Amino acid sequence: MKGRMRAALIVLVLLAGLALAAPWLTPYPHDTLDWQHQASPPSIESMHWLGTDRLGRDLFARGMQAMRVSLLIGVLAALVSVCIGVAWGAAAGYVGGRVDAAMMRFVDIVYALPYIFIVIILSTLFPRGSIAALFIAIGAVGWLTMARIVRGQTLSLRRREFVDAAIASGVRTPAILWRHIVPNVAVPVIAYATLNIPQMILFESFLSFLGLGVQEPFASLGSLISEGAQEMESSPWMLLVPAALLTTLLVAFNVLGESLRAMLESPHE
């Protein structure tokens, strides 16, 4: 388990480093057309390491730019969903009673809906291509499981002596939540947040695949896959490059998250 986790971490650090360093590794920017090399396969000679697309844009540059978008949205949207989920779950679990019942009922209802629909509806709210809006929309649907986990933890924490002591010494509820409850739920939250990141990356690339997400001249792994799928008969690399990047990213994040969770569930193994 440890070996897998280390491997996943190394892969992620390498990918992130590559994505960040990409502008210095290729002479081509992500949005410039190279008229001499349109739809040309990967080649060392022309310095198009991963080939070009139909318009002659460098696929390495575009793929790496797309990966920066994926990582940014993945991490930020996971953060948004962690914040909402922790606040919601801690409040529901701590206040309890009817408030708890109503808040969790709301979670149940939203849970029952196909969340892809909610993401699609929310994404129409913002001007197309606004990345900031995109991660708010994605993060806003990813918090449900987090809220459930945090609520469960809070329910048991609420009965502990240090909370009674805080109440007795006159600490107000928001301060108790922030200083005593939240730090104690941090560990499962971190493990789950790691698993949340690939989920968010999937949402983003899904929306971009459908044409609702990241817009030209910027690329997303989803939009690259969608373009590549149309050209795959004549130029398979246009599909395979972004598909391989997305696969590696998702597998690495999932292996990391699963190992973290397994470690937390049985710390002595």
Add this chain to the structure above:
Amino acid sequence: MLIYALRRIAGLVPTLFVLVTLSFFIIRLAPGGPFDQEQALPPAIRANLDAAYGLDQPLLTQYGRYLSDVVRGDLGPSFRFKDFRVTELIAAGLPVSLTIGFAAMLLALLAGVPLGAYAAWRADSWAARALMNFSLLGVVLPAYVVGPVLALVFGIYWPLFRVAGYEPGDASFLVLPVITLALPVIAYLAQLTRSSMQEVLQSNYIRTARAKGLSAPVLLFRHALRPALLPVVSYLGPAVAFVLTGSLVVETVFGLPGSGRYLVQGALNRDYTLVMGMIIVYGVFTLVCNLVADLLYGWLDPRVRPG
């Protein structure tokens, strides 16, 4: 049991109501409208259009009118597909979507459960390990990666199946979409079945049965399978939801004339009623499937049956 089932069915109504209300107001908040085009329409025509579709009324009036239509089973006129009711559009595409969805669920159950059971039974074999590593990939990869890659390999390099389009009655168009759609569910079902089967195989009554000298098939299928299937059954509801939303992608990838594409087109064109109609139809499907899975669970596991 019957009373419980009826109560659960009644519980669907408020959930549906929340779904309709939320999506109605959120989509109206979105900038732009169905009649915004490259060239602005003359104000008089625009006003006539708005009046014809009731868009000139206050939002709450529109909402009330829409609700009363929906209750009567009418999803309203499409704003972009002139002369079509939303009900007609969805009804035309639904058979295709349901065919691939149903076939994918069937394939997933027939493949995923036995594979998982095998992996639990022979946990140390290399085949079981390979299977489980492969299932990680299957769970993680989305349909828009699997679909095009399958189409490239089995449609172009090795032309076994058709990769795009659809002719009624010709199954070769449906093979790749169904496999694409089923793959993640197969992988997840295999993982679920394996872990619950492993737990069951370690329990006391299985040891007793084994000590009694029962043969492996009897042990596996008569004694171990039913309790091991519980998590599988509770996953069926979410699985159906997954397959429904997945069919959206698969229909786009393989150019199938299903109803899934209307959701995206509708969202892009601000075709309010079309988006709403899709959400209602697919939402009802999801909720009903979740409910059926819950009831099935109660039938399989007497402990959760309400007294």
